Structures are given as structure tokens and as C-alpha cells.
Amino acid sequence: MQSSRDGVPLTRRQFVAAGAMGGAALAVGCAGTKQGNWDFLNDPQARTLAAICDQIIPADDFPSASQAGVLTYIDRQLARHYRRHRNAYRDGLEQADAMSRKRFGQDLAALTVPQQLEMVSSIEKENSGFFNLVRSHTLEGYYGAPRHGGNRDAVSWKMLGMAEPPVRGRAQYDQRKSPAS
């Protein structure tokens, strides 16, 4: 199934440029004609997942996982290459909230940051299969290529001090607009 995002007639470079102008505007634009913001997740699942992802990569002077678009990455892949992990996410997120309600009386997303850290540490111990999946996907989304929805505006590459835009050749999307430096 193709998401409406693929229908947006932007080249990758324009897409990244649009992201630089305003992440919020982009998020709205991406929703397109689809119901809700997500290809697979529902909003409560997304809130819980964001809480976990942001413990795996918290914000410092550079964005957290969810701020860099990691949820978009994971959601898109759950509708595509990672379809096989759908059940693991559905069950894992439900379990995470159940654990959180049992210990703190609220869903994971509603807890304070130190409580969330405690909960995510518990999930790592008690549901390691699910945790390792989310950890891998979070790191992929954050440090991988921006074309998949995470690492918005190549923010992690900038964080690591890599030249952006980098040396490029003659691929078609570069012929439309030459690199800025």
C-alpha cells in the first residue's frame, strides 16, 4: 500500500528543505487525505512509542528521537518492510502501558521523565524482544537516511559533524538543484 506521502511531488532535496522551514507544517502536509496521522499506528500507540523512543534517544542540544521524526520512520516501515513486526509492536505497546498503569497508575506517555526512564529500563528487562526491536528501529530512524522519514533534515548527521549537504555526484535529484556548498 502506498501512503499519500509518496504522492507528494517533492524531490528529496526539496523535501528536506521543506523540513528545514518547519517540521510542524510538514507533519500536517504529510497527513494528506489519509485518516489520522499514521500509516499503521493509532494516536495512543504513537504517544506510548514516542515516550519509549525518547528515552532511547533523549533530547540534549540536538533533538530527541521523536523530534527527529523517528515515529514517522517506524510507522512507515510497519506499513512496509517491517510488516512482520506489527504484532510485536501492538502487543509490546499495550504491555508497556499496562506495566505503567500497574506501577504508576497512568499510561507511559503521561509519566514524568524520570518515571519513564524507570519504566523503559523495566521494559528492557521484562520484554527484551520488544525493547530490542524498538531500540534498533529508533537508532535506524535517527541515524539512517532522511528519505525514510526519520533523521529529519539530516539532523543526526549534523550533530555528528558530518558535512551536509555532502559531496554528491550526478544523480537526477541533484541535477535539479546544485548543492549549497
Add this chain to the structure above:
Amino acid sequence: MKRVNAVVVGAGAAGGIVAKELSTAGLSVVLLERGKWYTANDCRKDDLRNQRTTLLGNAFGPEDEGNPRVVFDPKSGPRTFLPSEGGYQNNAACVGGGTLSYGAMAWRFMPQDFRMRSIYGAPQGSSLEDWPITYDDLEPFYDKAEYEIGISGDYSGSPFFGPRKRPLPMPPLAPNREFQILEPAAKRLGLHPFHIPMARNSVPYNGRGPCMRCRWCVGFACEADAKNGSQNTVIPTALATGNCELRTECMAKEILTDDRGRARGVAYYDADGHLQQQDSDIVIVSACAIESARLMLNSKSRLFPNGLGNQHDQVGRHLQGHHYTGAVGFFDFDTYDDVGPGASIAVADYNHGTPGLCGGGALCNEFIRLPIQMIERMPVNTPRWGLKHKQAMRNFYKRNIAVMGPTQPIPSADARVTLDPDVRDKWGMPVARISGNVHPHTFEIGVIQAQRSEAWLKEAGAVSTLLNAGKPTIVSSGQHQAGTCRMGNDPQGSVVSKACQVHDVDNVFVIDGSVHVTNGGFNPALTIMAIAYMASEELVRNWKGTGFKS
């Protein structure tokens, strides 16, 4: 379909060369390739989907859908793998094969690498053997490969290689920062560092420009077309003769034989899934070690009930690749300069001559590590996630060097490719099943090689190191896969002659890494190419129109 002189199965490193050599000699050739022909517009710099990091799939085949393999682990039994999973041991499926997206290290093996058994004796339980050819036999063809494919680099810093008639056709790329850090350290240790030979233009060559030194190299196709594989050298030459037809997305089913036991052509599935038959005078199998063995085993008939060339149960055995070990060193100054391809410096001091070890391997600095490739390679005791992991990425991403090397595997007859009894591919053919392991001495060498890497990094100023020396339970073949149709003089202990001609069937040849008796302590691509040139020359010399001179 019109009968041709030769069908070549597989348009990779070897198949492309064979097609070019035969078609320029006037033979009519059909070159079958299961994958597609990619162009510069397909050269996406996708860190998550390329031929090296395949989290979101393979960029250059095979597709995950319908191409499974089975790997038999002694601990957990058989498991089916998708092509984009590491356990599958994939190379590639496209025009150019692995050479479209490889790192392009293009080594000559050393003279000793062809005489491993004579030098070291065969460790008990191993199938270590000498090649039926020597380095000197292959030297003219190494030279030909270096000049036709286009290799840059400079061996002159190392006294350990065999004699050569002339230097490489292109100088090395200018040293990157890792080279500048590692070179003096190697010299202080008494080692002999030199510039890695690479199938990459450092200056304009063969009508194409030089490397633009981007960070996406190994695992990616080159968008500047400066990386040299069969897809941009010999295959276009073959097609230009008018004698060679390339058919892509065509999957060979079996080699057909007549009732006298000679091959009469190849049955294959075309891009639409229709079964086709191409008749020919000779058949050349160049499908890479695992798939070449599979095709031979799948070519069963009344006269060849166990598959072609398999009268003595040799097809598929001695599967090997390389056992990579090494270390990552972490520094308190920047080592990263964003100048690709990254890998630049090597030492070959440790390939041979250590008492108690059957060989060794080259040690090289790694290609540029993309951020995604660093997430598991942080200093010891770094937490796997959280702020500390993020900070470690920030602190060390540009402050690390990895030194690794391909330990020459000591082969074993038990490491092998067979046909899986249950699992079939999308065309209904039995898939390859990989089982067994190389001889355990390989892993002992690997540990020493990792310690040597660590010592080099520490001499270069590393403040801490992460040792990387595993002990896999399954043979690790992957992109360096070799050995499954061994070359030899004894028809009972090998599959092909030194001319790559199958012992049982004189008009079938296996020409690719399958014929390697041992796999050297180096990336095998240039050796595969040299053997393809050598075997092609012999084939053409003996050709007389529709068959061989007797």
C-alpha cells in the same frame, strides 16, 4: 531460439569477462543474468537499504520475495533466511554482480596462497590443498585484469607480494586522514604499509572520470561511475562486438544434457516467468560459489542423477569466504575527514610466516563507517541506549578507526552447499542449503589478527580499543564466497580442471570463485577476474568453430 556457441550463466565479475573474451574472439554468446541492469539513476545513497546495510532490503538483489535459502546451524537446526538477512550469505543479483557495489579492493594473492598445503601441511580435519596452478601461471592474467578493469593503488611499500611485470595502471588516491595516522604507526612497528589496490579510478581511465571521494562507497553503486566492475568495463565491450546478447531477469533452471552426457544448452525462466531453452555448444557457469553449486546440483538427469560434475560428491564442498576480525580504536582527536572511500592503507606482513599459524591475512583500515554502522561499535561499557549512547556517538563518531582483515580460511569438506529437501524458490526450484564450518584453526588465526590490529591502533594513539574476533558456528561465505567447485588435477577430489572445465562433462565450465582451492588472505575479486581471463584464453585457444580441437 537460435543456437549459440556459448551460454554464460551470471553477469558478475567472472561471467562478464568470459562473455567479453569469447565474443571478441568471434563466438556467439548469450549472457544470462537473474538480476537487473542498474544505471547511475539507481545509485541511491540510502544508508538503510544498500548491499552492505540491508535493514530495509537489498539494493541490488536478490529481492526478499521468493528467493529463500536455508542455513543449517548445528545448535538450532535448519532456518530459512531472506536475502536481506545476514545469515543468507548474499552477494548480489544484478549486471556486474558483486562488482557493481563492492568496496573494490582488487588484490593479487601471494605466491604462497596457491601452495598452502605444501607450505603448512593440512591441519587434521581440514581439506587444505594446493592449487593446480601457481602464481606465475596467473600473473599475466592478473596484469590483464588490472589494466582492463582499471586498478589504482601502489604495492611498492610491501616486499611480500609476488613478482609483477609493471606497476598498477593508476596511482593511489591521495591519502585520507586515517592513512596519515596509521602509516607512521605501522612503520614504527616495523611493518610495511602500502596503498590498497582498488578497482576505482583515481585519474580518468577507460573513458570515465575519477572517484569524487564521497562517503557512500562499499555497498553502493557509484554515481560518478568511477568504481570499476564488469558492468562498466567488459560487459559493454562484449555487447559492442555484436556477438553477445545480455538477457536480464533470467534465472537459470538447469544445464540440459544429451544422451551422450554432453551439455546441449540451458533451461531458464525469463522475466515473465516463462520457461525458455537456449541451445549452445558450451555452457559456462559463473553464478557465484553458492548459486553455481546449486545450478550444478539442480542439473540432474539419467546420466547425472546427483547433478552435473558431482560424480564424486565434490560439488558444493569446501565452501569458504573470509573470517573477518580486527579492532576499533577510539582516539582523543578527530580521525574522520569525510573523504571516501575510507579504506586506504594495508599491511601484508601477517599473511604468512608466523610460526604455528597456517597463514593469516591482510589488515586494512575500514571503509567509512556510516553513522548507522557505528551504533553497536562504541567503546566498551557504553550503555546501549539513552543519553550516554547519544553522547558516545557524538564523542567518538569522528574519533575512531577500524582495522580489520580477511583471515585466510582453512577449508573443510564439511562446509558445503547442498539442495534443501523442502524449501523451494518462486520458480519451484530447490534452494541452496548451507551447512558446516571452516576448520577451527581459522578462528585461532583470527584472534591473533585482531590483537595485531589492536596493537597497530594503539601505536597510532588509540586511547581505548574494541576487539572484534568472533567464532561463528556456520561457515561465513557471503560476498567472498568461494570453493564449491574446486579446481584440481584429480577428478575424484575436484570438480573442474585447471582450465575450469568440468571433469565429467567437457563442454561445461565453471568459471568464478567456485573454483578457488583456497581463498587467500585478501578480497578475492581480482583473482576471480584473473582466472576468468586465464580460462577464457585457454577455451578460445582450443575452439574450432563449433567444438574443441581434440
